[in-house]
Amino acid sequence: MENRLKPMDAEQLREYGHKMVDFIADYYKTIENFPVLSQVEPGYLRNLLPDSAPNQPDSFQHVLDDIQTKILPGVTHWQSPNYFAYYPSNSSVAGFLGEMLSAGLNIVGFSWMSSPAATELEMIVLDWLGKMLKLPEDFLSAGQGGGVIQGTASEAVLVVLLAARDKVLKAVGKGALGKLVVYASDQTHAALQKACQVGTTSSTAVDSLLALGKIAKSNGMWFHVDAAYAGSACVCPEFRHYIDGVEEADSFNMNAHKWFLTNFDCSALWVKDRRALVQALSTNPEYLKNKASQANMVVDYKDWQIPLGRRFRSLKLWMVLRLYGLENLQCYIRNHIKLAKHFEDLITQDSRFQVVTPRIFSLVCFRLLPSDDEHHGNKLNHELLDAVNSTGKVFISHTVLSGKYILRFAVGAPLTEEKHVNAAWKILQDKATALLGECLG
Amino acid sequence: MENRLKPMDAEQLREYGHKMVDFIADYYKTIENFPVLSQVEPGYLRNLLPDSAPNQPDSFQHVLDDIQTKILPGVTHWQSPNYFAYYPSNSSVAGFLGEMLSAGLNIVGFSWMSSPAATELEMIVLDWLGKMLKLPEDFLSAGQGGGVIQGTASEAVLVVLLAARDKVLKAVGKGALGKLVVYASDQTHAALQKACQVGTTSSTAVDSLLALGKIAKSNGMWFHVDAAYAGSACVCPEFRHYIDGVEEADSFNMNAHKWFLTNFDCSALWVKDRRALVQALSTNPEYLKNKASQANMVVDYKDWQIPLGRRFRSLKLWMVLRLYGLENLQCYIRNHIKLAKHFEDLITQDSRFQVVTPRIFSLVCFRLLPSDDEHHGNKLNHELLDAVNSTGKVFISHTVLSGKYILRFAVGAPLTEEKHVNAAWKILQDKATALLGECLG
Numbered sequence: 001m002e003n004r005l006k007p008m009d010a011e012q013l014r015e016y017g018h019k020m021v022d023f024i025a026d027y028y029k030t031i032e033n034f035p036v037l038s039q040v041e042p043g044y045l046r047n048l049l050p051d052s053a054p055n056q057p058d059s060f061q062h063v064l065d066d067i068q069t070k071i072l073p074g075v076t077h078w079q080s081p082n083y084f085a086y087y088p089s090n091s092s093v094a095g096f097l098g099e100m101l102s103a104g105l106n107i108v109g110f111s112w113m114s115s116p117a118a119t120e121l122e123m124i125v126l127d128w129l130g131k132m133l134k135l136p137e138d139f140l141s142a143g144q145g146g147g148v149i150q151g152t153a154s155e156a157v158l159v160v161l162l163a164a165r166d167k168v169l170k171a172v173g174k175g176a177l178g179k180l181v182v183y184a185s186d187q188t189h190a191a192l193q194k195a196c197q198v199g200t201t202s203s204t205a206v207d208s209l210l211a212l213g214k215i216a217k218s219n220g221m222w223f224h225v226d227a228a229y230a231g232s233a234c235v236c237p238e239f240r241h242y243i244d245g246v247e248e249a250d251s252f253n254m255n256a257h258k259w260f261l262t263n264f265d266c267s268a269l270w271v272k273d274r275r276a277l278v279q280a281l282s283t284n285p286e287y288l289k290n291k292a293s294q295a296n297m298v299v300d301y302k303d304w305q306i307p308l309g310r311r312f313r314s315l316k317l318w319m320v321l322r323l324y325g326l327e328n329l330q331c332y333i334r335n336h337i338k339l340a341k342h343f344e345d346l347i348t349q350d351s352r353f354q355v356v357t358p359r360i361f362s363l364v365c366f367r368l369l370p371s372d373d374e375h376h377g378n379k380l381n382h383e384l385l386d387a388v389n390s391t392g393k394v395f396i397s398h399t400v401l402s403g404k405y406i407l408r409f410a411v412g413a414p415l416t417e418e419k420h421v422n423a424a425w426k427i428l429q430d431k432a433t434a435l436l437g438e439c440l441g
Numbered sequence: 442m443e444n445r446l447k448p449m450d451a452e453q454l455r456e457y458g459h460k461m462v463d464f465i466a467d468y469y470k471t472i473e474n475f476p477v478l479s480q481v482e483p484g485y486l487r488n489l490l491p492d493s494a495p496n497q498p499d500s501f502q503h504v505l506d507d508i509q510t511k512i513l514p515g516v517t518h519w520q521s522p523n524y525f526a527y528y529p530s531n532s533s534v535a536g537f538l539g540e541m542l543s544a545g546l547n548i549v550g551f552s553w554m555s556s557p558a559a560t561e562l563e564m565i566v567l568d569w570l571g572k573m574l575k576l577p578e579d580f581l582s583a584g585q586g587g588g589v590i591q592g593t594a595s596e597a598v599l600v601v602l603l604a605a606r607d608k609v610l611k612a613v614g615k616g617a618l619g620k621l622v623v624y625a626s627d628q629t630h631a632a633l634q635k636a637c638q639v640g641t642t643s644s645t646a647v648d649s650l651l652a653l654g655k656i657a658k659s660n661g662m663w664f665h666v667d668a669a670y671a672g673s674a675c676v677c678p679e680f681r682h683y684i685d686g687v688e689e690a691d692s693f694n695m696n697a698h699k700w701f702l703t704n705f706d707c708s709a710l711w712v713k714d715r716r717a718l719v720q721a722l723s724t725n726p727e728y729l730k731n732k733a734s735q736a737n738m739v740v741d742y743k744d745w746q747i748p749l750g751r752r753f754r755s756l757k758l759w760m761v762l763r764l765y766g767l768e769n770l771q772c773y774i775r776n777h778i779k780l781a782k783h784f785e786d787l788i789t790q791d792s793r794f795q796v797v798t799p800r801i802f803s804l805v806c807f808r809l810l811p812s813d814d815e816h817h818g819n820k821l822n823h824e825l826l827d828a829v830n831s832t833g834k835v836f837i838s839h840t841v842l843s844g845k846y847i848l849r850f851a852v853g854a855p856l857t858e859e860k861h862v863n864a865a866w867k868i869l870q871d872k873a874t875a876l877l878g879e880c881l882g
Contacts, residue, residue: 005769007533007702008520008855014466020538021458024545028451038557042738045561053569053762056769060538063763067542071756074558078548079449086555086728089750091547092448097461097501099544101508104465106532106704107519114527116479117515120486128494151592152748257750261448263547264752287527287840287849291827297483306747307593309530309698311705315512321494322504328446328497386732399728408728414449 016060023064035392036080040073076395081415084424085397087229087258088412094323095263098316108309112298113290119299122149122314128321130270132235136247139270147270148304149313153228156253156269159281159305164222166280213248225249232259233361236330259412261320266313278303336362339421340411346425352432356401362411367404368432378405380435387431394424457501464505476833477521481514522856525865526838528670528699529853535764536704539757549750553739554731560740563590563755569762571711573676577688580711588711589745590754594669597694597710600722600746605663607721654689666690673700674802677771700853702761707754719744777803780862781852787866793873797842803852808845809873819846821876828872835865
């Protein structure tokens, strides 16, 4: 047993860890050399890897080589400066360091006792972020409210739904379960479809939180505001008005992992009445009982979420806030919005294209105008999307609004600069010229 | 704008990344110097940190200093060799490297297209692990089944419940929703309480999967086997019989993040009929549509889970399997079981103590025998637990079985050796002597 496996050896961690840091730093140095959208075919990896795990250890260098030659070709590079698809998923040096430390400590912070720092740092950092967003004090931990990090907006919405359901049922009786209704915009997050049996879906656009909030309040409803993407912009005073009326809300969430430099996953959720979460989600098995919890002296975040286990995610958000500071973060957001506005200006200068909806923050929705009927317009834009993305030089995505196939250009990758926006626009123009030429030819 | 924030700079990532690796390696070198169970008081951190985020950036060295002096004292050290509480949460060099790479790439693998390698590696690695566990071929991806990584066993059980619910409702009609029943052991995972409205909870102990599976099958029930902790041991041929009968199951899960060297989170779930998951959980919003998905050529893991977003977690499991290999992993499990048996032997040699339930795998349940009535026995063991844990030299936890307060000693931290087990036992004996002396005195 002399050569027994040492799965955790500090000096091996140091040696291999340094190599992995260099590998990742080199990846970022060369990230523009990869096709943004992976160009592999379905099933490509099956042929490159063995059918089963090895009996004996493989060398670390061999694994690194495989990552370079077999894994990276199958990666769609969300951190590329030429990535404009979906929404951004920011990585930053600070966020990366926080993830690394979290993985290194590898604690499971289900209760305060299981790692007090994990719970307390999360409470403090969500208070910090809440203050940056100028959330009402009711959402902060000093009163009856507080913040918590969920994995995704889906999970944030799900726990809020469960809390709202239990709160209403407590008031009107359990027999009413089948009569509960969730009102949401018709453009709401896909999570709602999974999270609950939606009774009625209203198509009310969320254009005034204040008005909606007052309606909700007068009807005894739980009012949740999902600002998963746009929330980040609200740290800038000039954009804060978009969530005016949040003081009427019972809960609010924004994803720091989208456009706020905090590596995935980190969805921040605040509630005004933390007891509502705890009453809906608390479990108290004997094997987790402890003095601090029984004495009600602490927050146990297991009672604010669906799973029992949780990672030490507040570290990365804390490091982002400290290593960059509020002013830099505001500057970061403003720069992306400026770049999006620049892209919008480029579109309006080319009469073949049309900006479809008013630009909000850093997302531009646009399309290539068809020369004839509407069906052709959809096909044309679909073809333009495929042509652009298959170059590997840029990645954009699409949606359909009122039957129209629309292209989405979301500025938000940390490395994106004006030259990348210009290059993307050049590709769009060139491919449009080619497509329109084919149509005419 | 010359000094605009560069939140992702390859050379800064390299410089700070190396420092963080050294910090973490040094942490592991000195991990035995910390109290295993954090000894801070509730609210300790609030006084040590400012009330709000800084406007200007802080230095990385300042943050590292704060981690050392303010965060680490509030950490309960799950990776300490003297950690024997709850269940283990393994960190390993390979698992850590995989987490680091996942954070570095920071992709969001909701669909195949959003990073083909993330989806395909997960399918392949779960096939590897399924083969190591000798799961029936129905659970592998070549047929109608396949594996998926969930965050926790709670999430694994929840998605399986939703799939089972929809499958049954499809057969018997939606009107039967209120009549559905979940049967589970009375010692089942806390997640079940959150995940569903449990109709009837049977106290049937899960002692024969084969018998249970046949009953379930003949009644048209979905049969799920949760081997979150014990599953890891089943990679050893001599322990595989504990899941004999899994061939009758519809789904099976084990947590690679507990006792299998894969950093948290990584809960592996296999199903025989992947369509059941997809039918219950699929969403298909326009903005995620793409050729590969529409042509049904690929797996989109967003349809196998509650949230939309997901991390590239297969990297760490892949690296664990490759860097250690099957034989080392078997050796790792066997060594912990040997250490647990050693601890059990120590207990049986001291007539003041009693092993309460037969040792299973690496968990020993025991208690200090009271000299008088049962109530005293519970108080005595509670006091023993507190006395032992407050030394900071060892961390164990407890449970209550049939009204008896029981101490749990779970061997499973990667750094634990025989000397740590012996030291823990010495502390238990000394504290028992002191407590029993007080009782007599």
